[in-house]
Amino acid sequence: MMNLTLNQWQYCYGKPDVTALIRCQPQDFIVEEQLNFSPSGAGEHLLLQVEKIGQNTQFVARELARLTGLRVRDISYAGLKDRHAITRQWFCFKWPIKQDLAWQEWQIEGVQILQCLRHSRKLRLGALKRNLFQIRLRQVSDVPALLTRVQLVAKGVPNYYGEQRFGRDGGNLQLAEQLFSGGSIADRQIRGLALSASRSWLFNTIVSARLQAGTFMQILPGDVLQLDGSGSVFAVEQPDATLNGRLLDADLHLTAPLVGSGKALSTALAAELEQQAILPWQHWQHGLIELRVQAARRSMRLIPQQLTAEQQGNEVSLQFALPAGCFATSVLRELALYQDSSRHLALME
Known part of the structure; x- marks a missing residue:
């Protein structure tokens, strides 16, 4: 069996000396999907934009299936999103045009439906233009050093x-x-x-x-x-x-x-x-x-798009956008040796 050790990948700007914590609270890691199309406003499919906290994508899909009476496989989404975060993502299912749906009355733990729009086609996996991130790093050991690395990371x-x-x-x-x-x-x-x-x-x-x-x-x-x-x-x-x-x-x-x-x-x-x-x-x-x-x-x-960093004491708030299929952690690992607090929560669940 070959070596499958994680975190062995080379760094672009050298291994950082800065340490930090991420995902101490759900609001420390906010992700919002941007679709690669504009909903048409008409059609036999419904697009629901959902904000979820403390729930994974599959949980929301199962709940939507339960509330609509559809099968879980009839509920589509453009991508999987983290549980230990605040995420805004889109779900889709086919629904008769003339049949009402009281989605405003639905109660799903940790979930709020922000809007519901008609569209002509099913939402496919990967149908995203980009994801917008707002990430707070806490207990940053050396804020000036991290901000210096932000300038490097902006290059890719x-x-x-x-x-x-x-x-x-x-x-x-x-x-x-x-x-x-x-x-x-x-x-x-x-x-x-x-x-x-x-x-x-x-x-x-x-x-x-x-x-x-x-x-x-x-x-x-x-x-x-x-x-x-x-x-x-x-x-x-x-x-x-x-x-x-x-x-x-x-x-x-x-x-x-x-x-x-x-x-x-x-x-x-x-x-x-x-x-x-x-x-x-x-x-x-x-x-x-x-x-x-x-x-x-x-x-x-x-290359992170629209990358900004704001210091508040020993905390740094980052904002940036990434193309679909790319990982925010690949940006973060070049900035700091971070400890992901959500891992401890996952082990307790």
């Missing part, structure tokens, strides 16, 4: 998948190892979590290797670049001054693979570095290909 951080992707104590990775070592997982949802965790782990490993090699911000022969704000990617045989300039200006981003079936796109030196980084996990790669998980590319760099 490694686009690591957060620890929550890997499950408590890396449990999803253990499931992946079980699956790729000849075992089976009957539950499709749990199998999906294991597959997702394995790809995320391999991605993080490659990004960390690029940082360690000093090529995180250097275009190598055979690299695959992504246009900022777009899923469009293209391969580069040989880098030039123009491409390097666009990389520095954040018009382009280097990518790393999400391993699966299909072309990796990278070639030459870039492909060699990628394969070398994940060589110990060859059986994971083969397993992902055999299970026909589709290969993709993901930006190695994450």
Whole structure:
């Protein structure tokens, strides 16, 4: 069994000396979804914007199913949101146009429905433009040092998948190892979590290797670049001054693979570095290909949008926005060695 130690990833600006606490209270971690479309105001689907405190996404979906008489699988959402936080997210279900729904009268513990809108289509997983974050760091050991690092982080951080992707104590990775070592997982949802965790782990490993090699911000022969704000990617045989300039200006981003079936796109030196980084996990790669998980590319760099920091004594309040699928903890880990108070709550539950 290979080493699956979490928190081993390389830092972009060196390991921080600052310590801090996060999520001491739900209001210390506020997340709001922004959809990648505008509700049409008409149609056979209802979109509910919900604010929840102390509840997870699946709990809200189950409650909505109970109150509507629908099945849980009929309730869709754009993404999962933390329990130990204040989160504003969207849920959706199909409902007859001429049939009333007294949603204003619903009572769900820890949940408030902010608005209900009609839309023409079902809300799909991942249908987000970005997430807005308001995060308070408490008991910051060195506020000036943290504020200095905020200026660095504004230029970009490694686009690591957060620890929550890997499950408590890396449990999803253990499931992946079980699956790729000849075992089976009957539950499709749990199998999906294991597959997702394995790809995320391999991605993080490659990004960390690029940082360690000093090529995180250097275009190598055979690299695959992504246009900022777009899923469009293209391969580069040989880098030039123009491409390097666009990389520095954040018009382009280097990518790393999400391993699966299909072309990796990278070639030459870039492909060699990628394969070398994940060589110990060859059986994971083969397993992902055999299970026909589709290969993709993901930006190695994450640039927080509209990042601001405000000091109040030994506390610092951060505000920023991240594209869908990116993790606030990947920003926080570059700022401070933080202790997540919600972990202790999770262990008590």
